[in-house]
Amino acid sequence: MTDFKQLVRVFLTDKIRIVGSVITVYVAATLLSLVPALFNGPVFDKCWSNLMLLYAAGWGSVAALLAGALLAYSNEKVYRTNRYRLLPVSNGKLYSANLFSSFLAYILVFLAELIFVLIYYLFNIKTVRALIAHSFAGFELRLSLILVFAFLVGLLTMVFWWSIASLVHLLTATITRTLPDKHQLIAQCLIYAALIMAVVRTYFAVKAWWSQLADLPFMVTSVNAYLSPVWAALILLVLTLVLGVINVWLLEHQVETKQ
Amino acid sequence: MEKTLELSAVSYQRNQQLILNQINLTVAPGTIIGLLGENGSGKTTLMRCIAGLAQGVTGQIFINGHSSVVERKAQVSYLDALGGFSRRTKIADVVEFYAAVYPDFNVDQYRELSDFLKNINGQQKLGDLSQGQKEKLLLSLALARQTAVYLLDEPFKGLDNHTRKQLLRSLVQWKSPDSVIIICDHYLTELTGVLDEVVILNERQLVAREKISRLKQQQISLEDYYEQQLVQKWGE
Incomplete structure (x- = not known):
């Protein structure tokens, strides 16, 4: 019988490839969006991190949606192709390994977005702390x-x-x-x-x-x-x-x- | 009688059509069977039922006494057209996939088979392979698994005459003595040399089964026997 871990590893290889392409496009799109600001000025004042976070959040939603859709397509292919249905595993194992590997791959998209948030946080620690302190007053x-x-x-x-x-x-x-x-x-x-x-x-x-x-x-x-x-x-x-x-x-x- | 494969009253229906009707078949260990029939007679479907791919099959299928689909899948090596791999996948990645998911996949045997068939190198992509090269790869992958039953659905269709004959002769030496091979193909004359038995499917039913040794005794060629059986069935 095929081992569950091996199955997840095999699924993950394909899915990381999909998510990797989406993340590459996402990072490139965010950085390229900053290029016009290079010529207009805001990149060189204190606003550059705000601008970066804005573009990262915007492109981040697109990347999350795109990765979600591509992973959904990849999930569905598993159920109709002999490549996976011939494997000596129960359908429950096949289904959960498929979904779990997509879940793990999808975390990478969130982590890529988190990197931009962390960069923003590093350059705006005081602002972020003040914002948090005031936003949750009374809770x-x-x-x-x-x-x-x-x-x-x-x-x-x-x-x-x-x-x-x-x-x-x-x-x-x-x-x-x-x-x-x-x-x-x-x-x-x-x-x-x-x-x-x-x-x-x-x-x-x-x-x-x-x-x-x-x-x-x-x-x-x-x-x-x-x-x-x-x-x-x-x-x-x-x-x-x-x-x-x-x-x-x-x-x-x-x-x-x-x- | 000791049996590796047993089908008992197997029927299969899809899209409101009966595709297999009450198939009964028992195969002894080590037998090589030729599965013959016209296009659409249900040969591929029967193989899919044995391999555990078809759903809603009625009747029972046992391989070495096991009837559960998962147990059966573990004991069947099915020659598949590599559906699910993209054209950009490298052969090395396909082999790595097989080695990862099939505990019975023997990488050394794959290399041996691959060298024998003068297969392409591992860095080549699936999309770049000719039909013949693809068939050689499929055969090497299917035969490199150590299973009780091998299902070879038209394994020689893209191969040249020389490779086909070479491969047919070698099938006997590669298989373990106890494993069963079911071959479905149209090269009847060449198949005769390696087959132990022939089974004929016609209009959803198993209409004939005969030992090749008996046909040889009676000096009937496989083609003639096949024709006779079909004509007999049409007569009815």
């Missing part, structure tokens, strides 16, 4: 915890969306398999469209309820600001686990590779 401040859990929520949100993407993909494969051979492509497109619409509608329907649930401990205790992201992380984890169980069942009983 029990545990900034490190807030940051750790906010980071975790960011990562878990992506894992949650990857699980949703897998559900849509695997359900489409399952339904298509039961339909006649003719006009498969059209049927596939229609099923994808219908499932994506259903997911978006469900998401907006439960979003308000979900936000209230995530703020519940904050509203009750009112002093532990860091509890809000903890609660959100927990909800995301439970939902991701439920989706995982459904996806593994579909892999086990319905979804096969392309012939």
